[in-house]
Amino acid sequence: MFLKNPKLLFKSSSFRLITLYTVLFVLSSLVINLYIYSVISDYIYEQSRSEIEEDLNDLAGIYQDEGMDAFKLEIFEDEEDPFLVRLFGGERDADILRVPKGWDEFDEEELGAGAGSGNNEWAFVREGEEDAYEITSLTLEDGSVLTMGQTIAGREDLLRRIRNVYLFAIIPVIIIAYLGGLFAADRALNPIRQLINTLNSIVAKAKIDMRVPVRNEDKLNDELISLFNTMLDRIEALVNGMRSVLDNVAHDLRTPMTRLRGTAEMALQSSTDGEALSEALSDCIEESERILIMLNTLMDVSEAETGAMKLNLEEMNVAPLIDDVVDLYGYVAEEKGVSVHAGFPGELYLTADRSRIRQVLANLLDNAIKYTPSGGRIDIEASRREKEVEITVKDTGIGISEDELDNIWDRLYRGDKSRSQRGLGLGLSLVKAIVGAHRGYVEVSSKPGAGSVFSVHLPA
Numbered sequence: 001m002f003l004k005n006p007k008l009l010f011k012s013s014s015f016r017l018i019t020l021y022t023v024l025f026v027l028s029s030l031v032i033n034l035y036i037y038s039v040i041s042d043y044i045y046e047q048s049r050s051e052i053e054e055d056l057n058d059l060a061g062i063y064q065d066e067g068m069d070a071f072k073l074e075i076f077e078d079e080e081d082p083f084l085v086r087l088f089g090g091e092r093d094a095d096i097l098r099v100p101k102g103w104d105e106f107d108e109e110e111l112g113a114g115a116g117s118g119n120n121e122w123a124f125v126r127e128g129e130e131d132a133y134e135i136t137s138l139t140l141e142d143g144s145v146l147t148m149g150q151t152i153a154g155r156e157d158l159l160r161r162i163r164n165v166y167l168f169a170i171i172p173v174i175i176i177a178y179l180g181g182l183f184a185a186d187r188a189l190n191p192i193r194q195l196i197n198t199l200n201s202i203v204a205k206a207k208i209d210m211r212v213p214v215r216n217e218d219k220l221n222d223e224l225i226s227l228f229n230t231m232l233d234r235i236e237a238l239v240n241g242m243r244s245v246l247d248n249v250a251h252d253l254r255t256p257m258t259r260l261r262g263t264a265e266m267a268l269q270s271s272t273d274g275e276a277l278s279e280a281l282s283d284c285i286e287e288s289e290r291i292l293i294m295l296n297t298l299m300d301v302s303e304a305e306t307g308a309m310k311l312n313l314e315e316m317n318v319a320p321l322i323d324d325v326v327d328l329y330g331y332v333a334e335e336k337g338v339s340v341h342a343g344f345p346g347e348l349y350l351t352a353d354r355s356r357i358r359q360v361l362a363n364l365l366d367n368a369i370k371y372t373p374s375g376g377r378i379d380i381e382a383s384r385r386e387k388e389v390e391i392t393v394k395d396t397g398i399g400i401s402e403d404e405l406d407n408i409w410d411r412l413y414r415g416d417k418s419r420s421q422r423g424l425g426l427g428l429s430l431v432k433a434i435v436g437a438h439r440g441y442v443e444v445s446s447k448p449g450a451g452s453v454f455s456v457h458l459p460a
Helices: 006-011 013-066 068-077 108-116 153-205 219-252 254-269 274-306 318-336 354-370 427-437
Strands: 084-089 094-098 122-125 133-139 145-151 313-317 339-343 349-353 377-385 388-395 441-447 451-459
Touching (some): 013 153, 313 318, 318 339, 427 441
Antiparallel strands (some): 084 145, 122 133
């Protein structure tokens, strides 16, 4: 693909990442090597200068302590000595010059002011040329100036070799940097490549249950893949929730809609009877209200189950809320002859959505009253257990068979014994969904004829 369109290569993330890594690696290596070269160069020059300064002081001592003859003997004794020596001026009007072998181009006039500047200051002669040399001078007690110098060819040759080593070393450095960048880019982009492959499979095959495996090799990559998989889980839950809601609505709306249509047709057939028309309209309104409640509750359940429900979380004391619900349903229970007893501490704080928790408690208490016969008893208790608040609603009602216990949380499910009671079969589904949205859970235990106990566990 890149061969057909080279522009795509320069735009690819892999190429840019590898190039950036290579450039940074090579630049870093150059900076380090330049620093090392600078340190080595300074060290070589300092060592050479220290050696000349030491010899310069020794010669000055010989001249001043032992005289001119000893001085001449010292500087001309070794013909292979590589140092330039010149003694000029002073009380003895000296003019002695020793030029090392091989200095064919040497011109005494080149020493110039450098030879007389005096006292350990360094000066280059023929600076920038291959046969350049460096000199320093020392003014002696009699006013004469002792100058020593040395060609820098040896030092420059050594530094040139070091530079050549660095130049040859830069090639493997570039290769290593490129291979390192290739490896790093492959490791860095591999999770993205997996995400792309998974997305392609989902788009092409509509398999929303596909997930990217977490390899536990890199924390950042594992976190990215986990978030991606979590997002897919949420999308899958949303899609399945919508599908389930549509199925339930399509199934359960058929009966009330048929009933609504039948009522309207009957009203049309008796269009002359005003009382019948009024009764038919009332039935239609009641039926449409029932349908609206069903749709809204189904939407609430779906939103809570898929995590799309917006919760107004706040720190709240749930005890007064339970009191309010008990007071609200107390009249209904009293009319049915069912006694309601509440027992819980005055302060039970937790973080929750007040209106949704009220909905949970109302549904559980309404169910308990609905399925508890006259003369029965309902107990509402609440307590704190470690890091949660537990609310139980216990009744002495008709109970639930073991076969039905697993189904009571399903949407629109109604057991055989509950079909004679009013309701949509959505109350317990909504309770479970809302509690789950608060990261809590609901438990139930029941026996036919012995009543039921619903326990709501909410994180405190």
